Amino acid sequence: MNLKQLSASLGLSQTTVSRALNGYPEVREETRLRVQAAAHAANYSPNTRARRLATGRAMAIGHVMPLTGREELVNPIFADFIAGAGEVYAREGYDLLLRMVPADGSEAAYRQMASNASVDGVMVQAPTLDDGRIALLQELGVPFMVHGRTAHPERYSWMDLANIRAFRRATDLLLDLGHRRIALLNGQETLDFARRRRTGFEEALAARGVAANPFWMRSEVMTEQYGYRAAGEMLDSSTPPTAFLVSSIIPAIGVRRAVGERGLRTGRDVSIICHDDVLSYMDNEGVTAPEGPAFTATRSSIRAAGRRCAEILLTLIDNPSHPPIQDLWETDLLLGRSTGPAPL
Amino acid sequence: MNLKQLSASLGLSQTTVSRALNGYPEVREETRLRVQAAAHAANYSPNTRARRLATGRAMAIGHVMPLTGREELVNPIFADFIAGAGEVYAREGYDLLLRMVPADGSEAAYRQMASNASVDGVMVQAPTLDDGRIALLQELGVPFMVHGRTAHPERYSWMDLANIRAFRRATDLLLDLGHRRIALLNGQETLDFARRRRTGFEEALAARGVAANPFWMRSEVMTEQYGYRAAGEMLDSSTPPTAFLVSSIIPAIGVRRAVGERGLRTGRDVSIICHDDVLSYMDNEGVTAPEGPAFTATRSSIRAAGRRCAEILLTLIDNPSHPPIQDLWETDLLLGRSTGPAPL
DNA sequence: CCCTCTCTCCAAAGCGCTTTGGGTTACGCG
DNA sequence: CGCGTAACCCAAAGCGCTTTGGAGAGAGGG
Numbered sequence: 001m002n003l004k005q006l007s008a009s010l011g012l013s014q015t016t017v018s019r020a021l022n023g024y025p026e027v028r029e030e031t032r033l034r035v036q037a038a039a040h041a042a043n044y045s046p047n048t049r050a051r052r053l054a055t056g057r058a059m060a061i062g063h064v065m066p067l068t069g070r071e072e073l074v075n076p077i078f079a080d081f082i083a084g085a086g087e088v089y090a091r092e093g094y095d096l097l098l099r100m101v102p103a104d105g106s107e108a109a110y111r112q113m114a115s116n117a118s119v120d121g122v123m124v125q126a127p128t129l130d131d132g133r134i135a136l137l138q139e140l141g142v143p144f145m146v147h148g149r150t151a152h153p154e155r156y157s158w159m160d161l162a163n164i165r166a167f168r169r170a171t172d173l174l175l176d177l178g179h180r181r182i183a184l185l186n187g188q189e190t191l192d193f194a195r196r197r198r199t200g201f202e203e204a205l206a207a208r209g210v211a212a213n214p215f216w217m218r219s220e221v222m223t224e225q226y227g228y229r230a231a232g233e234m235l236d237s238s239t240p241p242t243a244f245l246v247s248s249i250i251p252a253i254g255v256r257r258a259v260g261e262r263g264l265r266t267g268r269d270v271s272i273i274c275h276d277d278v279l280s281y282m283d284n285e286g287v288t289a290p291e292g293p294a295f296t297a298t299r300s301s302i303r304a305a306g307r308r309c310a311e312i313l314l315t316l317i318d319n320p321s322h323p324p325i326q327d328l329w330e331t332d333l334l335l336g337r338s339t340g341p342a343p344l
Numbered sequence: 345m346n347l348k349q350l351s352a353s354l355g356l357s358q359t360t361v362s363r364a365l366n367g368y369p370e371v372r373e374e375t376r377l378r379v380q381a382a383a384h385a386a387n388y389s390p391n392t393r394a395r396r397l398a399t400g401r402a403m404a405i406g407h408v409m410p411l412t413g414r415e416e417l418v419n420p421i422f423a424d425f426i427a428g429a430g431e432v433y434a435r436e437g438y439d440l441l442l443r444m445v446p447a448d449g450s451e452a453a454y455r456q457m458a459s460n461a462s463v464d465g466v467m468v469q470a471p472t473l474d475d476g477r478i479a480l481l482q483e484l485g486v487p488f489m490v491h492g493r494t495a496h497p498e499r500y501s502w503m504d505l506a507n508i509r510a511f512r513r514a515t516d517l518l519l520d521l522g523h524r525r526i527a528l529l530n531g532q533e534t535l536d537f538a539r540r541r542r543t544g545f546e547e548a549l550a551a552r553g554v555a556a557n558p559f560w561m562r563s564e565v566m567t568e569q570y571g572y573r574a575a576g577e578m579l580d581s582s583t584p585p586t587a588f589l590v591s592s593i594i595p596a597i598g599v600r601r602a603v604g605e606r607g608l609r610t611g612r613d614v615s616i617i618c619h620d621d622v623l624s625y626m627d628n629e630g631v632t633a634p635e636g637p638a639f640t641a642t643r644s645s646i647r648a649a650g651r652r653c654a655e656i657l658l659t660l661i662d663n664p665s666h667p668p669i670q671d672l673w674e675t676d677l678l679l680g681r682s683t684g685p686a687p688l
Numbered sequence: 689c690c691c692t693c694t695c696t697c698c699a700a701a702g703c704g705c706t707t708t709g710g711g712t713t714a715c716g717c718g
Numbered sequence: 719c720g721c722g723t724a725a726c727c728c729a730a731a732g733c734g735c736t737t738t739g740g741a742g743a744g745a746g747g748g
Contacts, residue, residue, distance in 0.1 A: 002704060002705085003704060003705060003706095004704075004705095012727080012728090013727065013728045013729075014704090014705080014706090014728090014729095015706085015707080015708095015727070015728060015729080015730095016726080016727055016728070018705070018706060018707085019706090019707095019727090022706085025725095026725080026726065026727075027725095027726070027727080028725075028726060028727090031726080031727090043459065045456070045459045045460045046460065046704080046705065047397075047460060047461050047703085047704055047705070048460045048461060048462040048705095049393065049396045049397045049400075049402065049461060049462070049703080049704080049705090050397050050703065050704030050705040050706090050733090051704080051705055051706075052393045052396075052397075052705090052733095053393045053394050053396075053397045053703085053704080053705070053706095053733050053734070053735085054704075054705040054706040054707080054732080054733055055705080055706065055707095055733085056393075056706095056733070058393065060441075065427065065430070067427065071624075072427075073624035073625060074423050074424050074427040074624040074625075074647075075624070075625065076420040076423055076623070076624065076625055076626075078423065079418050079420050079422065079423035080418050082442070082444075083409065083411065083416075083418040083444055086409070086442060086443065086444030087444055089444075090443060090444055090445070095441050095443070095462065096441065096442045096443065096444075097404075097439050097440065097441060097442075098426070098430060098440045098441075098442045099430065099434060099439070099440065100426075100427055100430030100431055100433075100434055100440075101434070112389065115387065115389045116389045116390060116391060116392045117391050117392060117393060118392040118393070118439065221625075222625065223624075223625045223626075223627060224597075224625060224626055224627065224629070225627050225629040228629060250625050250626070253568075253597060256601070257600070257638075260604040279420070280415075280417035280418040280419070280420065280567075281417060281418075281419065281420055281565075281566065281567045281568060281594050282420075282567075282568055282594070283567060283568065283569050285568070285569045285572060294601075303418075346734060346735085347734060347735060347736095348734075348735095356697080356698090357697065357698045357699075358698090358699095358734090358735080358736090359697070359698055359699080359700095359736085359737080359738095360696080360697055360698070362735070362736060362737085363697090363736090363737095366736085370695080370696065370697075371695095371696070371697075372695075372696060372697090375696080375697085390734080390735065391733085391734055391735070392735095393733080393734080393735090394703095394733065394734030394735040394736090395734080395735055395736075396703095396735090397703050397704070397705085397733085397734080397735070397736095398702080398703055398734075398735040398736040398737080399703085399735080399736065399737095400703070400736095
């Protein structure tokens with residue numbers, strides 16, 4: 001059933017039927033009801049392809065999911081981010097177009113999405129310090145929203161965590177507990193957020209006159225294994241760290257495993273603070289319980305970030321001349337059972 | 345730049361330019377090269393919206409991501425599955441349309457995708473025993489592919505693991521190691537795959553005359569917390585299990601945590617076998633290492649499954665009268681460090 | 689030399705919707 | 719009674735592509 005048939009069956013023009021269904025005022029209320037009833041009865045729903053061509057709007061947002069590293073891993077953090085964004089898109093009638101690309105192919109993907117007009121806007125995630133995608137998208141004139149920032153975050157819209165403050169505060173907490181040998185298991189420091197977290201970490205150490213030890217600082221893709229291996233090596237060294245600051249709950253799980261296998265107790269022998277993105281299946285258990293969460297953590301829901309980013313992007317699409325929207329979120333610092341005073 | 349402008353600039357008709365670019369034989373090779381060069385120079389790429397309307401093909405596949413449970417969790421397993429499928433779609437020029445829906449809204453989502461012709465086919469994941477989506481899609485006449493099966497998997501295309509055999513074999517291994525008190529931490533048994541796994545588990549026990557204890561059998565959304573809590577409760581009971589069979593590596597991590605917190609050693613005091621979907625950031629570390637993987641596991645890459653499902657779906661789309669394609673995969677049983685002889 | 693193919697290319701008709709630019713009717717008002 | 723103005727509705731023109739049904743020009747065959 002298409003518009004033509006529907007309008008013929010009603011004895012009305014396509015114009016009128018279209019207007020009736022799309023809520024335009026030029027049609028009598030009585031007619032509108034009649035049309036709606038008929039449309040419903042015939043199970044009519046407009047062909048999106050035709051509608052998109054006619055309106056010039058794709059009613060779709062492009063997301064690009066990079067496959068990271070040699071093994072082309074999929075970051076589970078993206079799943080929750082996308083879920084948050086997807087909720088907003090669904091509510092507003094937009095589709096989410098997802099494209100998987102190898103780490104080096106993302107610019108091409110954005111270029112293509114933009115040039116063949118298959119989306120109304122795109123989401124940029126995990127920018128590097130000097131991310132080429134931003135200049136590209138500005139040049140192409142596509143509305144876009146960045147989750148995270150670059151080193152020069154002036155002329156575009158973004159939403160980011162206050163990463164420096166978050167990690168500075170977390171480091172301060174460890175220092176307050178008496179820890180001096182603190183390891184940083186960071187994400188890839190080509191990414192801006194990781195760089196900022198490191199800055200926060202180093203600032204806090206410097207403020208107390210504690211030297212940062214390069215052996216205790218790592219920067220890798222944030223897998224469980226990474227946490228396990230890195231922590232294992234450090235714990236087996238002659239001067240093991242007494243505390244770990246970890247950039248995600250996933251490698252933190254690996255750290256906990258390494259600690260446990262050595263017969264040490266997390267929160268007593270070794271302290272761990274991680275960043276908690278509030279991942280769906282990796283809940284930092286016991287957040288509301290009296291005993292507190294498993295991990296002491298800087299906390300901010302990646303899903304909420306997805307929602308917020310989507311909302312901003314849709315605002316920009318509706319209003320292309322809107323000035324950049326920039327939103328900086330503070331993180332919570334949650335005290336859990338993974339931290340304690342430094343052992344003597 | 346659109347077709348009209350491009351063909352005007354070349355002094356050719358739109359027909360010829362279109363044909364030249366799409367590889368039709370009715371155009372002289374010399375002309376084709378000239379057209380391609382001009383298209384490239386002008387950075388022309390056809391408007392997908394127009395192309396889709398003209399061809400009647402959406403060049404897109406619909407995926408529906410259900411948000412499970414009260415908290416609308418996002419299953420990270422979907423991320424890897426989608427990544428696998430997305431690789432294939434990208435290669436074949438298809439877009440991936442992703443829609444997030446609350447657990448009860450998925451039928452509506454499929455109906456809508458199909459009726460407004462915004463996709464050429466849809467992927468169905470995690471079917472229940474008697475999943476209504478299948479009848480719906482058959483009625484709507486949309487090509488679809490099911491990852492998993494229902495209780496009556498005759499008339500449609502699917503790809504699934506041999507779940508009964510996998511869990512039967514895993515249970516046999518535990519029995520061979522002398523375990524008699526074996527717990528099953530299963531996924532939600534409204535889902536077909538979970539039901540089959542339970543069947544495999546029960547069959548193996550029955551074959552050895554071991555009674556299944558309902559207290560040791562759970563069925564829930566497969567979070568880390570679930571594994572932690574369930575294992576904790578069981579371990580604290582008067583007759584704790586000596587082994588756990590767990591439906592995913594994520595709750596298995598929770599089980600390991602519960603074991604560790606009680607001062608017990610995984611693989612010595614308590615054995616764990618889990619199903620390993622080979623999740624990106626949750627690699628069952630050490631698969632190729634001499635010491636073996638961390639978890640003994642039934643193993644099958646969910647990402648490879650995504651690829652396979654996508655390939656089958658595209659085959660069905662290209663050839664609508666193709667008979668159902670059904671593919672059953674065996675799992676590997678990987679011996680790791682999480683299993684050992686039952687303690688006396 | 690004429691006829692028939694084959695090669696190339698083109699004009700125009702969709703695809704199914706939205707939207708522009710009227711047209712008609714009914715009504716209120718002077 | 720005539721005219722202006724809402725209120726409704728319609729025909730037709732796109733949107734930018736693909737595809738159908740030729741048409742013109744050479745080439746080859748008799």
